Amino acid sequence: MRTFIAAVVCVAAMLTDQRTSWGEQPRAILMSMVYPLQLATETPARLLDWSQDSTRSRADLARENARLKRERLLADARLQQLNAISAENERLRAMLDARPRVGNDVRVAQILSVDNDPFRHRIVINKGADDGVFQRQALVDATGVVGQVVDVGKLNANVMLISDPGHAIQVEVVRNGLRTVAFGAGEFDRLEIRFLPNNADIQVGDLLVTTSLGGDYPAGYPVGEIISVEQRPRQAFAQVVASPAAALTRMREVLLLTPDTPADGTTDGG
Amino acid sequence: MAVKRERFWPGVLALILALALSAQPLPDWAQVWRPDWIALVMIYLAIHSPRQFILGSALLVGLLLDALYGTPLGQYALSLIICCYPALKLHLRLMLVPIWQTTLSAVLFTALYQFMLFWCNGATGNDPGAASYLAPLLSNAIVWPLVLAALDRLRLGPRTKS
Numbered sequence: 001m002r003t004f005i006a007a008v009v010c011v012a013a014m015l016t017d018q019r020t021s022w023g024e025q026p027r028a029i030l031m032s033m034v035y036p037l038q039l040a041t042e043t044p045a046r047l048l049d050w051s052q053d054s055t056r057s058r059a060d061l062a063r064e065n066a067r068l069k070r071e072r073l074l075a076d077a078r079l080q081q082l083n084a085i086s087a088e089n090e091r092l093r094a095m096l097d098a099r100p101r102v103g104n105d106v107r108v109a110q111i112l113s114v115d116n117d118p119f120r121h122r123i124v125i126n127k128g129a130d131d132g133v134f135q136r137q138a139l140v141d142a143t144g145v146v147g148q149v150v151d152v153g154k155l156n157a158n159v160m161l162i163s164d165p166g167h168a169i170q171v172e173v174v175r176n177g178l179r180t181v182a183f184g185a186g187e188f189d190r191l192e193i194r195f196l197p198n199n200a201d202i203q204v205g206d207l208l209v210t211t212s213l214g215g216d217y218p219a220g221y222p223v224g225e226i227i228s229v230e231q232r233p234r235q236a237f238a239q240v241v242a243s244p245a246a247a248l249t250r251m252r253e254v255l256l257l258t259p260d261t262p263a264d265g266t267t268d269g270g
Numbered sequence: 271m272a273v274k275r276e277r278f279w280p281g282v283l284a285l286i287l288a289l290a291l292s293a294q295p296l297p298d299w300a301q302v303w304r305p306d307w308i309a310l311v312m313i314y315l316a317i318h319s320p321r322q323f324i325l326g327s328a329l330l331v332g333l334l335l336d337a338l339y340g341t342p343l344g345q346y347a348l349s350l351i352i353c354c355y356p357a358l359k360l361h362l363r364l365m366l367v368p369i370w371q372t373t374l375s376a377v378l379f380t381a382l383y384q385f386m387l388f389w390c391n392g393a394t395g396n397d398p399g400a401a402s403y404l405a406p407l408l409s410n411a412i413v414w415p416l417v418l419a420a421l422d423r424l425r426l427g428p429r430t431k432s
Binding site: 003006009034037040151 | 286329332334339344358
């Protein structure tokens with residue numbers, strides 16, 4: 001009898017959590033309770049990293065340093081151009097009487113451990129509500145969009161990757177502005193674009209970036225690149241596959257984006 | 271036999287360890303084969319110390335697992351409760367049977383657990399990938415005797431032979 005009641009309570013909890021947002025508060029508490037555990041399981045990997053770092057030879061470090069300096073130089077050069085371009089963009093937008101675009105504030109978060117449920121692509125990061133993380137906040141790494149925050153704890157947060165089978169993201173083809181949706185396929189190296197007609201103008205090598213239409217992601221961040229287009233004359237839609245731009249399996253750190261501030265005058269960054 | 275009150279910390283310790291093992295990152299190929307540590311420990315506790323709030327702890331630990339895995343709150347809790355129930359009902363018999371029979375029943379109970387997870391995933395609209403739900407059952411069968419031995423040791427102390 002008690003089992004039955006407990007089971008009913010669980011089912012009710014599941015339904016409320018699924019359909020409403022009442023579960024957020026208890027979930028935040030539970031997530032704070034498992035945080036020490038997550039930190040503890042993380043320790044062996046950290047120790048390994050640390051021991052590797054501290055036993056690295058001087059020559060290795062010097063080589064890495066040189067490489068980083070080279071990369072920094074390249075990035076700086078590109079940034080100069082970018083500054084000029086963004087100034088120009090601002091002027092043009094001023095001419096068009098459009099609100100200037102605000103640069104996104106970013107915050108670095110570390111990935112604690114990759115989720116264990118093989119059917120869900122979730123990760124845990126070490127920033128939570130205390131650091132200003134909120135639900136549906138977008139995350140990127142150095143090369144592209146990573147995913148969005150789904151559950152927020154006090155000190156940690158769960159992130160759904162763009163490759164999660166339950167995830168979909170509004171994208172735009174850079175070449176021609178074609179807008180579509182990229183779905184996660186449950187594999188780290190592919191996204192599916194399911195609802196493009198057979199005659200859509202899309203080809204292998206096309207770059208996909210975020211649009212601001214979906215609402216969750218700020219516009220203009222790279223999502224992926226088309227790797228195969230297969231026209232299927234007998235079916236309604238072509239089969240289009242993209243590979244994510246972000247290194248979803250190899251990242252240790254991610255950037256949390258704060259979205260463009262709404263038009264109420266409180267602009268930050270820029 | 272039950273002269274002194276049973277200590278509760280071995281169970282708590284085992285559950286914390288099992289939670290840590292469930293959160294331990296594994297390489298991709300091994301993830302599917304991760305044993306259901308929590309379910310195994312809960313089954314052990316249901317059989318060997320059935321008076322210690324098994325349902326309550328199943329509920330609590332299940333909710334923690336839900337928070338850990340980001341599943342709808344209650345999914346793991348429900349599965350754990352469903353899987354502990356038969357173990358709790360049959361604990362008198364299961365305490366006495368030889369080890370291969372308890373292994374068999376543990377595998378059966380965890381099959382129930384996996385089935386509940388599978389069903390919840392389906393019902394909440396998450397894609398359940400059918401075949402890999404069976405993989406942990408094999409690893410459960412392999413690690414169950416170890417769990418049994420370790421927990422007996424933890425609960426009864428090193429000298430007692432059971």
